[in-house]
Amino acid sequence: MDAFRRRSDADALRDGFGSDEEARPHRELFEEAERALAQLRERLAEVGGDIKETVANAQAAEDELVDVMRSVK
Known part of the structure; x- marks a missing residue:
């Protein structure tokens, strides 16, 4: 599917x-932006995973604190 989209985008630019020659700098810029967006998507997925892990750890710590406080009563 990506190959089809790239061909379609290249055809639209041309x-x-x-002409291909006149469209080449724009196609190269488009491809560079596409790569940058893919890297950004990957990095955001990593950050999202880290946030989920932090939330889970915070919840576990809160649950443990609640248990400790209840056992003191």
């Missing part, structure tokens, strides 16, 4: 600029 059609918009009149």
Whole structure:
């Protein structure tokens, strides 16, 4: 699917600029942006996983604190 989309995007750029040569710098910029977005997506997924882990750890610590406080009464 990605290959089809890249071909379609390249065709649209070529059609918009009149030739492959005129569209090349724009296609290269588009491809660079596409790679940067993929890297950003990966990094955000990592950060999201870290946030979920932090929430789970905080919840476990809170639950443990609640248990300790209840046992003191």
